[in-house]
Each structure stands twice: as C-alpha cells, then as structure tokens.
Amino acid sequence: MRVIVHGGAGGAPDDPEPRQAVLDEAAARGADAASPLDAVESAVGVLESDPRFNAGVGGAVQSDGVVRTDAGVMTSDREVGAACSMPGVEHAASVARVVHAETPHIFVSGEHAVDLADEFGVDTGVDLRTDEKRERYETEDPPRGGPREHLDWLATRFGSGDDQAGEGSEGERSEGDDGKHGAPDHDTVGAVATDGESFAAVTSTGGRSFALAGRVGDVPQVGSGFFCTEAGGASATGAGEDIARVMLSRRAVDYLDDGLDAQAAADRAIDEFEAITGSGAGVIVLGDEGAGSAFNTEGMQTSVAEE
Numbered sequence: 001m002r003v004i005v006h007g008g009a010g011g012a013p014d015d016p017e018p019r020q021a022v023l024d025e026a027a028a029r030g031a032d033a034a035s036p037l038d039a040v041e042s043a044v045g046v047l048e049s050d051p052r053f054n055a056g057v058g059g060a061v062q063s064d065g066v067v068r069t070d071a072g073v074m075t076s077d078r079e080v081g082a083a084c085s086m087p088g089v090e091h092a093a094s095v096a097r098v099v100h101a102e103t104p105h106i107f108v109s110g111e112h113a114v115d116l117a118d119e120f121g122v123d124t125g126v127d128l129r130t131d132e133k134r135e136r137y138e139t140e141d142p143p144r145g146g147p148r149e150h151l152d153w154l155a156t157r158f159g160s161g162d163d164q165a166g167e168g169s170e171g172e173r174s175e176g177d178d179g180k181h182g183a184p185d186h187d188t189v190g191a192v193a194t195d196g197e198s199f200a201a202v203t204s205t206g207g208r209s210f211a212l213a214g215r216v217g218d219v220p221q222v223g224s225g226f227f228c229t230e231a232g233g234a235s236a237t238g239a240g241e242d243i244a245r246v247m248l249s250r251r252a253v254d255y256l257d258d259g260l261d262a263q264a265a266a267d268r269a270i271d272e273f274e275a276i277t278g279s280g281a282g283v284i285v286l287g288d289e290g291a292g293s294a295f296n297t298e299g300m301q302t303s304v305a306e307e
C-alpha cells in the first residue's frame with residue numbers, strides 16, 4: 001500500500017517536529033492496511049485523535065461554542081460517502097465510510113449523521129473541545145442571540161488569519177493579509193492511498209474557527225475537499241469557501257486523467273486556485289506513478305509511506 005497524508009495548509013506550525021511524527025505514524029498505519037479504504041480511514045483516524053490537528057478532538061469551535069466535524073471519502077469506482085455538521089463525533093471519516101458502505105446515499109448531515117454513527121458503532125458524545133479552545137472561545141465574548149448576532153460577532157473574526165489554537169485572535173484580518181499567510185486554522189487532515197489496483201481518498205475536519213454555527217465547508221463536498229477516480233485521488237485543505245468555488249480536488253484529479261503526474265497535477269491545481277481566488281490552500285495527490293503535493297500557504301506538512 002502507498003499512502004500520502006497531510007496535516008493541513010496554513011501558517012507554519014509552532015511544533016513541526018511532533019506534528020510530523022504523528023503524520024509519519026498515520027502514513028505508516030495506513031500503509032499497513034488491507035485495502036485503500038482501510039488505509040485512508042486508519043491513517044486519518046490517527047490524526048483525528050490528536051488535538052494538534054483541526055479534525056476530531058481539537059476541531060475548530062463554531063459561533064455557538066460547539067465543534068462540529070465533517071468528512072468525505074471516495075473510491076476509484078466513484079462511490080462516495082460524506083457526513084457533516086456532527087457534534088461529538090471524533091472519527092468523522094469513519095461516519096463518511098458508513099455512508100459509503102451502508103447507505104444508498106452520498107451525504108448525511110447533522111443529528112441524523114450522528115444517529116447513523118451511533119447505529120454503526122462509531123463513537124458519539126465525545127468532548128471534542130480542548131481546554132485551549134474552550135478558554136479561547138470564552139475570551140472572545142461569545143454571542144448569545146440568534147444568527148444575526150452570531151454573524152455580527154464573526155464578521156471581525158472569521159478568516160481573520162490569526163486564529164490558530166494557542167494564539168489569541170486580534171480581530172480583523174490585518175491589511176494585506178490575503179489568507180495565504182497566517183491562516184493557521186487550515187489544519188484539516190486527509191489521506192490518499194493505493195494498493196496498485198485502486199485508490200481511496202478521504203478528508204476530515206473541524207471546519208474553520210469562528211464560523212457560523214452549522215457552517216459546512218469544502219471538506220465533505222465531493223470534488224471540493226476530496227475526489228477519486230481510476231486515475232488517482234486528491235485531498236484538499238485551506239479556505240473551504242474558496243476551495244469549493246474551484247472544486248480543487250476534482251481539478252487536481254482531472255489533471256491526472258489528462259496524463260500529468262501527481263506533482264504536476266497538484267502544482268497546476270494550486271496555481272489555478274490562487275489565480276482564481278487569491279486565497280490559500282493545499283492539496284495532496286496520488287496517481288499511478290506516485291504522490292505529489294502543493295500549497296500556497298506558509299506551510300503544509302505531509303508524509304508518504306509504502307509497504
């Protein structure tokens with residue numbers, strides 16, 4: 001099995017070495033798996049359980065103080081499973097896999113996705129907020145009213161580019177901050193795997209900090225946060241609203257289909273993403289001949305493993 005994983009595109013992390021060690025462990029776990037689908041689920045499962053990453057435990061807090069997780073998975077045969085807006089679900093990728101395997105649908109949301117998780121043995125009711133995230137939210141004078149009050153509150157916070165766990169938000173995005181630098185809440189996780197015959201791709205996230213309660217980004221949207229065909233697979237990370245506008249993962253896999261190698265496909269997709277949106281993102285790509293990755297933010301850590 002060959003596996004590539006990413007730990008999100010955004011600002012340069014304060015602790016790159018321990019994060020890299022977890023990414024290496026995740027990739028190695030995936031490489032040991034029996035199928036590409038097992039590989040991406042188990043690799044991402046390692047990252048969802050580590051609060052350094054914005055997925056599962058340690059996911060971004062929405063405007064009502066709740067962490068809601070999203071994930072999507074796709075295989076070479078174009079079977080898709082996605083689940084979103086799930087409070088208390090650490091392993092969102094496993095719920096996406098349940099949707100993929102057990103339902104005639106491609107996407108299940110909210111409380112019904114949580115019920116589905118419960119029914120198929122994925123843990124629910126998990127406290128996903130770390131102490132750090134809880135304290136940070138409380139110091140941001142959380143909104144109490146309805147959606148309008150929440151929108152007023154997040155207007156000066158969402159996408160501010162300085163909302164990394166452990167750093168205080170200073171409010172508005174500073175002048176000249178285009179979202180490509182200092183946008184460290186982009187530490188979503190993803191994996192793509194192949195056994196030489198077929199591929200699977202998965203992406204899992206807690207979303208973006210200071211988003212409106214119920215907001216869903218690119219991650220569980222097929223073609224945006226993840227995509228997979230017989231040519232290969234891709235997983236994206238970054239400013240989800242902008243990724244969805246250009247369907248970044250689909251774009252990268254299309255270039256594999258056109259005959260580009262994985263690195264060239266990733267580079268071209270990110271170049272186009274930047275030209276169209278001016279925003280920040282990263283993508284990992286795995287094709288027949290190997291893995292590639294590209295990002296236009298300060299950093300995106302990846303790891304590749306093969307068994």
Ligand SMILES: NC(=O)C[C@H](N)C(=O)O
Nearest residue numbers: 186187188207217238240
């Ligand atoms: N952390 C991320 O990469 C954010 C994710 N793409 C989202 O918008 O939900």
